[in-house]
Amino acid sequence: QVQLVESGGGLVQAGGSLRLSCAASGRTFSIYAMGWFRQAPGKEREFVAAINWSGSSRYYADSVKGRFTMSRDNAKNTVTLQMNSLKPEDTAVYYCAARKRNELGFTPYEYDYWGQGTQVTVSS
Numbered sequence: 001q002v003q004l005v006e007s008g009g010g011l012v013q014a015g016g017s018l019r020l021s022c023a024a025s026g027r028t029f030s031i032y033a034m035g036w037f038r039q040a041p042g043k044e045r046e047f048v049a050a051i052n053w054s055g056s057s058r059y060y061a062d063s064v065k066g067r068f069t070m071s072r073d074n075a076k077n078t079v080t081l082q083m084n085s086l087k088p089e090d091t092a093v094y095y096c097a098a099r100k101r102n103e104l105g106f107t108p109y110e111y112d113y114w115g116q117g118t119q120v121t122v123s124s
Contacts, residue, residue: 009118022096032102038092
């Protein structure tokens, strides 16, 4: 099994920045691509960003492209999501996810492990 724990969420004003982290533990050798998703109240969980094992391939949702940056440190078993120029519509619970394949995944069904989520609230 793999455990994922997110941290770094909080309340920030529009235009501000937050940095989310996700720490993986357990059978980390079995996970390859990682992703970030978010879910706002009353909405479905949506894709935010994904990265392959080496970090050579990254993909972002159009809504966050140019504002969010995903990175990973395999030696520390962590991934981060740097979020800049935050908007009220970015308010959601953010989830870290991991999959057993190295291909990037864009839907929740493609991921095998999930964290518990961290709340991000952007005030206007």
